[in-house]
Amino acid sequence: MNKLRACCRVAALLPLLWAAGPLGARTWTVDATGPNKRISVAVASAADGDTIRVLAGTYREGTITIDRRLALVGVGRPLIDGGEQGDVVVINAPGTTLRGFRITGTLVSNINDNAGIKVTKADSVSIIDNIVEHCFFAIHVASSRNTVIERNQVLGDPKAPETRMGNGIHLWHCAGAEILDNISQDHRDGIYFEFVTDSHIRRNKSLRNSRYGLHFMFSHRDTYSDNTFSGNGAGVAVMYSKEVDMRRNKFIRNRGASSYGLLLKEINDAVIDSNQFNDNTTAILLDGCNRLEVIGNVFQGNGWALRLFSNSMTCHFEANSFTGNTFDLSTNGDPKYNSFSGNYWDRYRGYDLDRNGTGDVPFRPLSLFALVNERMPYAVVLSRSLLTQLLDQAERLIPSMTPEGLEDAKPLMKSPHGSIGL
Secondary structure, three states, rough: OOHHHHHHHHHHHHHHHHHEEHHHOOOEOOOOOOOOOOHHHHHHHOOOOEEEEEEEEEEOOOOEEEEOEEEEEEEEEOEEOOOOOOEEEEOOOOOOEEOOOOOOOOOOOOOOOOOOEEEEOOOOEEEEEOOOOOOOEEEEEOOOEEEEEEEOOEOOOOOOHHHHOOOOOEEEEEEOOEEEEEEEEEEOOEEEEEEEEEEEEEEOOOOOOOOOEEEEEEEOOOOEEOOOOOOOOEEEEEEEOOOOOOEEEEEEEEOOOOOOEEEEEEEEEEEEEOOOEEOOEEEEEEEEEEEEEEEEEEEOOOOOEEEEEEOEOEEEEOOEEOHHHHHHHHEEOOOOOOOEEOOEOOOOOOOOOOOOOOOOOOOEEEEEHHHHHHOOOOHHHHHHOOHHHHHHHHHHHHHOOOOOOOEEEEEEEEOOOOOOOO
C-alpha cells in the first residue's frame, strides 16, 4: 500500500516537471520554491535529449551526476552548492550541455582532483556561461573529445595557499577542445593542458594565478590566440610539445624571481607571431627548442626580452620590436645556429645611407654585460651603472667576447609596429 501511494505521488508530480517538446524531447522544470526542488530527481526522471530548466535559487544536493545526454539550463543564475562533499557536478554522458549556473562547494583534497564541473570520458560536452567560484579545481575534463568551454568565469580564492588550489580549466588526455572567451583567475594554473591535441585556446583572460596563466605539456598541434596573461606567477609554460601556434596574445606583468612571459622547453616546429610582451621579468625563454619562427612580436619594458639557450637550434627572429628592455638578448653559450633578420632594436646606433629602411651595419643585440650577468646573476644590480654602459659600448666598437653568429644583419631603422606604448 505504501509503495502504491509513493508511485501515485510521483505520477502526480510528473506534469509539473516536464512539458513535451519537439520530436518527443521533454523540458523539465526544477524550482527551489516549487513542488520539484531537486535537480538530481529531474536528472533521474529525464531521458536522452531532454532539457532541464533550473530556476533561480540555491540547490544543495551534494554531488550531482549527469549520466545521460541532457541540456541543463540555469534561469536567473541558480546556485549549485556541493557542500564540500567532493565534486559538485559530474558529467559522464556525451553531448551534455551545462549553461547558466553558479557553482561552488568542492571538497579540497590532496588525493582527488575534486572539481566544480568534472567531465570524464564524455565527448562533445558543452560548458557555457557558468560562474565557478572558490572550487578546488573549477572545470576538470579527462579522456574526452570535442569539449567546448565557453564564456565561463572561473574564480578561485585569492587568499587560499597554493597547496589548497587546483587549476582553473584543466584538461588531461583530450582532443579537439575549444576553450573560448573564459576568465580564469586566482587558481594554481589558470589553464592546464596535458596530453591534449588538436585544440584551440582563444580570447581568454588568465589573471593573477599563483603558478602559470597557461601550462601545457606533451600537447601537440594546439593553437592559442588573442588571450591575455597578466599578473601570474609566470605567464605561459609550454613543454615537450610540437607544432604549436601562438598568435596575438598579451603577456603583461608576469614578474617574479623565476618568472616568464613565455617559457618554451623542448618545443619543435612552433610559430610565435604578433604577440605583445610588456613588463615581464623574462619575456621569452627558449630552452632546447628547434625550428621556431618568432615573428612580428613586441618586446617592451621587460627585464630580459629573450633568453636563448645554446641548446636551441634553427630558431628565426624577424620583424620584432625591442624597446625599453634591460637586456634584449641573453644566452648561456653560443647558440650560433639561430638567426636574426629585420628586427627593430632601440639600442641600434647605425645609419641608413641608402634610405631603404634597414641599417647599413649589423647589430649585435647580445651585450657584454648580459653575458656577465648570465654567469653571475647578482651582477644585475649594476645594470644601470655607467661602468656597464662603457663596457657595452666598447664591445660594440671592438667585438671580442660576444658570439659572432648572434647579429641582425638587417636591423630596421623604425619599428614595424609604429609608435609603441604600454
